[in-house]
Each structure stands twice: as structure tokens, then as C-alpha cells.
Amino acid sequence: MKSYISLWPEKAQLPDFPRAISILGATGSIGTSALKVIRKHPELFTVTALAGGHNGTKLAELCTEFRPQFAAVLTNQARTDLMANLPTDYTPEILVGPEAYVELARLDTVDLVLSSIVGAAGFEPTLAAAKAGKMIGLANKESLVLGGHIIRETCQKSGAIILPVDSEHNALFQGLMGHIEHSEKALSRLILTASGGPFRGKDTEFLSTVTRKQALAHPNWSMGAKISIDSATLMNKGLELIEACHLYGMPPSKVDVVVHAQSIVHSLVEYTDGSQLAHLGTPDMQIPIAHCLCFPDRVTVDVPQLNLAHVGTLTFEEPDATAFPCLQLARDAYAASPSHPIVLNAANEVAVAAFLDETIRFLDIPAIIESALERHSTVDVTTSDAVLSLDQQVRREALSTL
Ligand code: NDP
Ligand code: MG
DSSP states (O other): OOOOSTTSOSSOOOOOSSEEEEEETTTSHHHHHHHHHHHHOGGGEEEEEEEOSSOHHHHHHHHHHHOOSEEEESSHHHHHHHHHTSOTTOOOEEEESHHHHHHHHSOTTOSEEEEOOOSGGGHHHHHHHHHTTOEEEEOOHHHHHHHHHHHHHHHHHHOOEEEEOSHHHHHHHHHHTTTSSSOGGGEEEEEEEEOOOTTTTOOHHHHTTOOHHHHHOOSSOOOOHHHHHHHHHTHHHHHHHHHHHHHHTOOGGGEEEEEOTTOOEEEEEEETTSOEEEEEOOSOTHHHHHHHHHTTSOOOOSSOOOOHHHHOOOOOBOOOTTTOTHHHHHHHHHHHOTTHHHHHHHHHHHHHHHHHTTSSOTTHHHHHHHHHHHHOOOOOOOSHHHHHHHHHHHHHHHHHTO
16 A cells, blocks of 8 residues: 555555454543544454543443443543443453553554543553554544654564554545645645634733633634643644654654634645645544544545535634744744754643643743743653653653652
């Protein structure tokens, strides 16, 4: 199969249907959307493992319905909640703690891993799935931000295949497919669209007083809390820019961002002859998730078909780099060295958690990230241990500055 994605091995082998799936982050927004797709097409999947984090009660509901052989949670409290809510006629094998996700990512009986944990916690399980040569539906963009260089090498060795769940990267994947067979040189630019988040068009003065509730109110997408704040600061687009560079082997100078408030055009691929191929669709994550989990087949999903006459107007504008500095911070971090994106991500996770706890203000988020990047001098991050150790160090330092 042609490798449209730089991380794909030379000879990618997709598993047959039904595909045995392990869902990491099953209780989250992406996990919930994936299970809607699976519920609609049960003949295409065997749900072998479901992993949640803290929400044992919700995981129990999902396990009761899908009956996976394995379940995982992060804490003993979540295990207690999970066990208390399971039916008496069903006993899954329950794993607890961070290493549980690594186990469920590399199970022999699993073909397909949906990596949809939020944050840097997704890196080790994604890497484990890559080492085990799985087909991976990748929602956890932070994995590539931390160690895209390590994951690329691992996929080449193991034969693991990454399918991009992130809607923009899925759109790019579809815009590349069938168009670069003859010459990869025909590709000139990738253009990521950004909704602009809830504060599109607002200035720094306005942003200085915005609340957690305002920041969480995304106009187009329903998502987990962390990515919603990342969308409000535009850091989400910064992380996505790095994700696109890793996935498609493009330099950051050839990845642009355009703000598109309606979230109908999910991204564009530009070719040297001036053609731009756009991917359009109703903004619902079931669409890219179904594309990845069933690739190369296409299946129906319970999302209204896009009606452009009802949408009426599509608008595009440049991002505002003054009010939303996070995008440029990410671009600069990727250009600086492989260790800078790790610093960017760790400082961002600490800052976003503090903003969600209402202990810092919205504009403190870019300030905390910028100061972490200023303190950093490039270090070697060619191993996963080095990546994780830098991640922990930056978190400790960023926390001490709050
Ligand atoms: P959510 O916050 O909704 O869900 C996160 C999931 O991860 C939950 O199942 C949660 O469990 C689990 N989890 C949280 N922390 C840990 C941990 N330390 N170890 C193991 N599991 C953990 O996030 P989203 O679904 O919105 O996002 C997931 C990923 O997908 C992110 O990387 C995001 O950037 C990416 N993404 C999301 C999109 C979206 O539309 N939501 C779009 C594109 C990408 P519990 O709730 O039980 O604690
Ligand atoms: Mg996205």
C-alpha cells in the first residue's frame, strides 16, 4: 500500500475485519464517538479492551454493553467504582495504573488500537502499540509532539500503521490519497484550518478577563476540557502543526494555518500547479474516526450529511498572532530542536490544568509556556526515557513557578 504518511512502514499491512480493538480513553469524548461508530457496525469489530481513567462508573456502563475481555483504569478508586457497577454474570480482567494502558496497547489478540487518552500520558501506550506493530487510530496528538521522531522509527521497524483521527490531519490524509503516487514533489503546502475557538476576533484586553466557563464554550466542536482550552488559546493548532510535520514529513515552513470559523473545511492540500484540495464535512468526530477504524472501507455514520446551501457562507482569515501567541510558540519550538516541543507541551499541560482549576488567568497560559521555553537548552531526546524525563522535569519547574 502506498505510504501517504511519513510514519507508515514501506509495506503497510492492514488487518482484516472484524478488527479486534483496544480503546484507550474509552470514557472520553473521542472514545464515546468511537463507540457510537462501533455500535452502528458491530460486525466490523470485536471490542477486546476498554480503558478509562478516573471514571470507573462510566467505564462499567461501557463494559456492560460491549463486554470486553480486558478493562483498565488509572486508580484504585476507579477500579472500585468499575467493579461495583458491573453485572454479576460478567468478569473482565481489570488492570490498574499507567502501565495498564501499555499492556492493553500491545495485547497479542488486538489488531487495532485507538489512542485517545488526553495529554502526554498517551505517549507510552502509543509507542507500545507502535512497537507491537498495531494499526493505530491516533487521536492523541501529544504523542507525536513528544516523540514523533521515535514513533516514526518504531513504525518503520515494526510495521505499525498510524491513521490520523484528528479531523485536520484526517482531511489532509484524504487530500493526499491518490494524488502523490507519481511524484511527491507535486505537493507544495498543507493548510490546516482552525475554528479560532470561542475568542476569535477578541483582543488581548478582552482575553485578560475571560473565565474558565467562557473558554470551555467551543462554538463548533464538543470536546474534552483540555483540548477545548487548547482551542481557545490556539495551542491546539500549534500542536497540530507539529503533528502534521511528523505525519507527512513536511517542514513547518510548508504548513500554514487559516482561521475558518464554520469548521466545515477541515484542511487543504496544495499542489505545485496551484490546485488546493479541501476536505469538507459536518463537524463531528465520528466521521474521521470511522474513516480511520474502517480504513480503507467507508461506512455510514449517524451524522447529518453536510448541506452547503444551509451553511451559506464559508469565511477564512489569518490567525491573530498578537492575541494568540501559542501558535507561533509551537512553530518556533518545532524549528528549534526535538526537545523544545516536549517543553512546550509539558508547560502547556501544567498551565491548562491550573487555568481549569482557576488558579491562573487565561493570558498566563502563553506566558508560562514562553518562560519554560526560554529556560530550556536543547537536550538529547532520542530515547523514550529521555523524553519522559524531560517531560517530568519541565512539569516540576512549571508547577514551581505558579
Ligand atoms: P477527554 O478529556 O474527553 O477524554 C480523555 C480520556 O483519557 C478519558 O477517557 C480519560 O479517562 C482518559 N485519561 C485522562 N487522563 C488519563 C491518564 N493519565 N491515563 C489514562 N487515561 C487518562 O479528551 P478528548 O477525548 O477530547 O481528547 C482525547 C485526545 O484526542 C486528546 O489528545 C485530544 O487532543 C485528541 N483529540 C480530541 C478531539 C475531540 O474532538 N475531542 C479532536 C481531535 C483530537 P476518565 O475520563 O475516565 O478520567
Ligand atoms: Mg483537530
